[in-house]
Structure formats: C-alpha cells, structure tokens
Amino acid sequence: MSIKIFLISFLVSAGFFQQKTFIHKYVSDKNTFSVMVLTETKGYVHHEAIKEGVKLIKRLGKKNQFNVTHTNSSEYLSEKELKKTDVLIFLCTTLDVLDDNEQERMKNFIRNGKGFVGIHSATDTEYNWGWYGKLVGAYFLDHPEIQEAKIETINKEHISTRHLDDIWEIEDEWYNFKDFNPNIKELLNLDEKSYSGGKNGEYHPITWYHEFEGGRSFYTALGHKGETYKDKRFIKLLLGGILYAGKN
Numbered sequence: 001m002s003i004k005i006f007l008i009s010f011l012v013s014a015g016f017f018q019q020k021t022f023i024h025k026y027v028s029d030k031n032t033f034s035v036m037v038l039t040e041t042k043g044y045v046h047h048e049a050i051k052e053g054v055k056l057i058k059r060l061g062k063k064n065q066f067n068v069t070h071t072n073s074s075e076y077l078s079e080k081e082l083k084k085t086d087v088l089i090f091l092c093t094t095l096d097v098l099d100d101n102e103q104e105r106m107k108n109f110i111r112n113g114k115g116f117v118g119i120h121s122a123t124d125t126e127y128n129w130g131w132y133g134k135l136v137g138a139y140f141l142d143h144p145e146i147q148e149a150k151i152e153t154i155n156k157e158h159i160s161t162r163h164l165d166d167i168w169e170i171e172d173e174w175y176n177f178k179d180f181n182p183n184i185k186e187l188l189n190l191d192e193k194s195y196s197g198g199k200n201g202e203y204h205p206i207t208w209y210h211e212f213e214g215g216r217s218f219y220t221a222l223g224h225k226g227e228t229y230k231d232k233r234f235i236k237l238l239l240g241g242i243l244y245a246g247k248n
Contacts, residue, residue, distance in 0.1 A: 005223075019130065021073035023081075024060050033246055034067035035087040035117075035200075040074050042095035046121060049224030053091045053119060056229045060239050074102045084105075086116040086246045090122035090136075092223065096129075103129060110135065115245025119238070120223035135212050137184040137219050144197020146173050146224070151206060152189040158209065160218065160240025161187050166234060169194075173224035178202055180201040184208040187218035188220075207237065209244060216245045 027034070030055040037057055039050045054070050061068040069081070074097050082088070082105060098106065108115060116135055118125075124140040126132040133139055150173040153164045174190060188207035192198030207220040218241035220234075228234050 001122070005197065021071070021075065022070065023071040023073075023076045025067070025069045026061060026063075027051070027067040027069070029173050031061075031065050031067045033065070033248060034085050035089055035242060035246070036062065036077070036081065036085045037068065037070045037089045037091050038074060038077070038093060038097070039070065039072045040093055040097040041072075041168070042097055044094055045120070046092040046224060049092050049120060049223055049229070052226040052229035053055065053223065056238070057089065057091070057242075059241070062140050064239065064243075066242075074098050075102050077105060082109050082114075085109075085114065087242055088208070089117040089119065089242070090125060091119045092121045093125045094121050095124070096126060098126060098129070098132075103131075106155055106208060107131065107213075110217075111213050112215075113146065113247075114215050115242075115247065116212075116215065116217045117238075117245050118217070118219040118223055118224065120173075120175075122219060123177065123221065133179055134181045135217050137208055137210065137217065138139055138180045141176040141178045141199065143173050143175050144195070146171060147195050147197075150191040150194035152191055154186045154189050158187055159244050160207075160209075160237050162240075163236045164188075167191075168233065170222070170231065170233070171225070172222050172228060174206075175221045177221075179203075181204070183212075184210045184219075207241075209241070216247065218242075218245045 186205040190204040190206045
C-alpha cells in the first residue's frame with residue numbers, strides 16, 4: 001500500500017475525512033418555527049452520530065411542525081439564513097468552525113433572543129472564543145472509554161426531563177469538563193461512582209440549560225453513539241431542549 005493510500009485510509013477510519021460543503025432544507029410553508037443544524041468539524045468526525053442525529057432532528061421537525069436546515073459548513077450561517085432561524089443546533093461540531101464574521105453573526109443571533117442547542121462535542125468546539133464557552137456552558141476536557149453509567153435526573157420540571165426516571169442508565173462516551181459557566185442550570189448529573197474515568201467529582205453535569213445575553217442555551221453531552229439517537233429517553237430529551245431554546 002502506498003503512503004498516500006495509507007494516509008487516506010487512516011484519515012477515513014479515524015474520522016478526519018471532510019465532505020464537500022452543502023446546505024439541505026426540509027421545510028414547509030405551514031411551519032412558523034425553524035432550526036438550523038451545523039455539523040461542521042475541524043477535528044474528529046462523529047460520522048454515525050451526525051448521520052443519526054440529522055435523521056432524528058428531521059423526523060422531529062416533521063412530527064412537531066418545525067423546519068430543519070442542515071449544513072456542514074458555517075459559511076451558510078449568513079444573516080439571511082439566521083434571520084429565518086429560531087434555534088441553531090451544533091451537532092457534534094469540533095474545534096474552530098467559525099471565522100470572526102460568523103462569530104459576530106452568532107452573537108447577534110443570540111442577543112436577538114434566539115436559541116442554541118449543543119449536542120455532545122459542541123463543547124469540543126471554539127476553545128479560543130470565550131463567549132462561545134459561556135454560551136455552551138463548559139469545554140470538553142477528556143473522556144474515558146465508552147461504558148455504561150448511571151445518570152441522576154436533577155430537575156424533572158423542565159420540558160426536556162419530565163419523562164425521565166430519577167436514576168437511569170445508558171452507555172455513551174462520558175465527557176469530563178473544564179471551565180463551567182457558573183450560571184448553567186443542571187438537569188442531569190453523571191454518577192461518577194457508577195463508571196471509571198470521571199474527573200469532575202460529585203458535581204458532574206451532563207445536561208444543562210441557561211439563559212444567556214437575551215437568548216437561551218441547552219446542552220447535552222449524550223450523543224456519541226449513533227444508537228443513542230434511537231433511544232426514546234434521549235429523543236424526548238433533545239426535543240425538549242429544542243423547544244426550550246426556541247421558547248416553545
């Protein structure tokens with residue numbers, strides 16, 4: 001095998017292969033609520049999670065009467081597109097995906113009362129932009145191997161968590177975090193005694209929400225595995241987060 005072929009094979013298997021940029025729209029004139037899903041990556045690519053996540057959000061849009069626009073490039077986060085959008089969803093984004101102009105547009109989007117939803121590696125994004133870190137609520141530090149863990153439902157009054165048991169178990173890639181925004185409101189807490197490799201201690205939020213500079217933010221670290229997007233508990237959690245962020 002040549003070095004070139006080996007390198008391409010390695011990048012594909014490691015998840016670093018990039019596609020051409022695109023924007024896909026799934027809309028109806030009857031809907032009055034719209035979300036935009038960004039799946040741009042500059043590091044690891046969660047191929048299965050992105051594929052299943054987009055499919056899920058499209059289904060949720062169809063069932064709950066909201067429009068869905070999906071793009072893998074921040075160049076489509078134009079003023080024109082954002083003006084038609086109520087919630088911006090970062091689905092498994094990684095590293096620095098926004099340039100200076102796009103960052104300003106995102107700031108204005110939130111300050112105009114719009115919403116943000118971050119899924120899984122949305123906290124592994126924009127490390128050099130502190131405003132984003134406060135918006136998403138924390139930054140990814142590291143993670144142990146994929147394993148099952150217990151989750152404590154801290155708040156069952158929120159639209160995203162009303163359906164959940166007080167204690168429940170699921171297998172995923174459990175993020176450790178740094179630089180928590182002290183203003184986040186915890187919804188789900190990870191029980192570090194139930195698995196190996198936790199570094200945050202008793203306070204280990206895994207899903208949270210908060211109001212931020214006029215807008216709303218919801219984040220869940222669940223979603224590394226494609227099969228998570230087929231779990232009824234996660235589906236209702238994500239739908240509730242989207243509706244919360246969109247003030248519905």
